[in-house]
Amino acid sequence: MADTTTTEKSAEHTAEKVVPFEPKIIGFLCWWCTYAASDMAGTSRLKYPPNVSIIRVMCSSRVDPSFIMRAFAEGADGVLIGGCHLGECHYVSGNYKTAARIALLKKTFSQLGVEDDRLRLEWISAGEIRKFAEVITDMTEKVRKLGPLNWRENFEPK
């Protein structure tokens, strides 16, 4: 929050008053690992950008590729999928299915011209709260550099 206030203040001081681009990222997080890590990161008072809005799912394999498409279509600049490390899935093998689906989806997106960094799959266990904060920070910065996706303008037929 402190960061936003300073940027807001400095924005006020600049003559142009340009609102800096803040990427909107949707995070589909597995309840058993990455969501728990986000919870723990909060209780541990870890700091990371507020750009990722989290949707909790029971397992990363619940994430229908259509959700990701829809997220981009409705204005998201990036989508993060968080699941358990391979071999540690709470539901035995859900994350393998996720890995396969996301790989295919990435291929589709690259053909459409959506940058690779906008869709990210990460294995973050409940204990890896530092990794969670790092991934969020890193992804926000990368998407910020890429700029807005503007799916409606760029990808939908006019």
Place this chain on the structure above:
Amino acid sequence: MEETNEKLVKLTIDGIETEARKGETILQVAERLHIDIPTLCHYRFVKPYGACRICSVEVTIRGKSRFVPACSYQVRDGIEVQTRSEEVIQHRKMLLELMMARHSQVEVVRKLAHEYGVDTTRFEEMPSEGCILCGLCVRVCSEVVGANALTFVKRGTDRYVSTPFEGKADTCIACGACAYVCPTNYIKVEDIRDRKYVFSELSLGPTTPIHIPFAAAIPGIPVIDSHACIHMQTGECGICSKVCEPDAINYEMQDTFEEVDVGSIILATGYKTFDPARAEQYGYGRFDNVITSLEFEHLSHASGPTGGAFVKADGSEPKSVAILHCIGSRDKNYNEYCSRVCCMYSLKIAHLIREKVPDADIYELYIDMRCPGSGYEEFYNRLLEEGVHFIRGKGVEVSQMPTLATTTPAASNSKLYVKCEDTLLGMPRELPVDMVILSVGLEPAEDAEEVARIFKINAKGDGFFMERHPKLAPVDTLSDGIFIAGCAQGPKDIPDSVAQGAAAAAAAVSLIDAGEVALEPITSVVDEDVCTGCKTCLVVCPYGAITRDEEKGVAVINDALCKACGCCVAACPSGAISQRGFDDTQIEAELAALLMS
């Protein structure tokens, strides 16, 4: 003896009439009658060899007498044996005098000769190096161990014992049996490894392959270490089964795995201590008098190797001891967390040393003293009053030579120098001490990662098991019915471990007591009107909860088996499956709300 059909022979030894089994030697019969016959090359578990002849006795059969070695001569009916007649003594004296010509420096020979009044020799002296060529080592190596790593080389006066081709014997298993039987201590086993131990927690000295695991073991019965047991390595030896009268030794016993059906599981798999050999600067494994806190426990224990005496490696009493806190804890190079128990046990160690060596200089080198708990701070104050030196500054290095120019080397060169920065004095210091005790921290158990994977629970960043919630569910895990307690969850002392163990037990019991298990409410459901019966969901379900109703041609989900991952929902190509609480429309609504602004 008890078997009646066995042939018994009658004989007299030194005038005592006795019976013996056929095949027994005179030495065996004499032993039973407590008649002492000297031996040098005899060992009850190898075949008689008759190399030294010192056991010679006089045997009279049908009026004719002659000298025979008692160790190998088998008794016959009607013989008369004289073990201490004038002639026998004279015979032995001559043998000893001959032996003295070569082995006068060997204690066992000199002692025996002295008993017989032989202190000098009339023969030309050709001093040996200590081997009396009894052949025990060679015979034990081949007959008992089965390794055949030793043999006699050359003949006559040139004869000596060596390994094949005088090199490192490939078949030697370093059991030390040859050194054990050698009557003159000529053979020595050298410890060529860095550290030698059988149990990591008992690293002060080796133990035998057959042993009681530790003093208070339950059940207190000996076990055989299959990696060290000669019988299990070479198939020979078996001495323990020969000497065990109740015949309790069983070499065939195998580990067994048993499957138990349970309703809940408590994981209290504990911890391991930090291996200080990883922190080379402390000299653990290089300097004899650098030991870990756990080794100190072993050493100071009344049933320990010294019977509780606190001594240095050379057996002398240490007059100054440094206790180094936080070894492997609160250190970015090893573990960042505080191990919680070390401050208090370090204080206890200081207290024990003060009790055992009242005038010792005891130094505690600490970063911070962390003594929260009932009576803990009071104990710290008591130690301050006992005159223990507390230095605020972590010990950084242990060396045999002083490294600071300001340090004056101690008169004795057996001192160890502990370098630290005394942050209260604001200067580096170097303490010359006799002994260093490393207060090692706690780490997750060796197999913690594997255990976590088996039980589908999470480990925290430091490797300890993670609880469901640090405050609200401290003994639960994310897997239902699996609870954690003690150091498996994180470093903690005994009172805390006991409290957490009781909490985990109560949680497990409440689950059993309830008698029924609440199922996940968020199971998946199939819309039979939409389902095409393509069986895609059957393949992705990891629990086999989905079957196909062949009559209707649709998928059916078993609510009791479904664990609610929702994988099938995402996989369904016709959108026929939805998950209660995680419906497509619900998630899409969530998405829309998040992206509205």
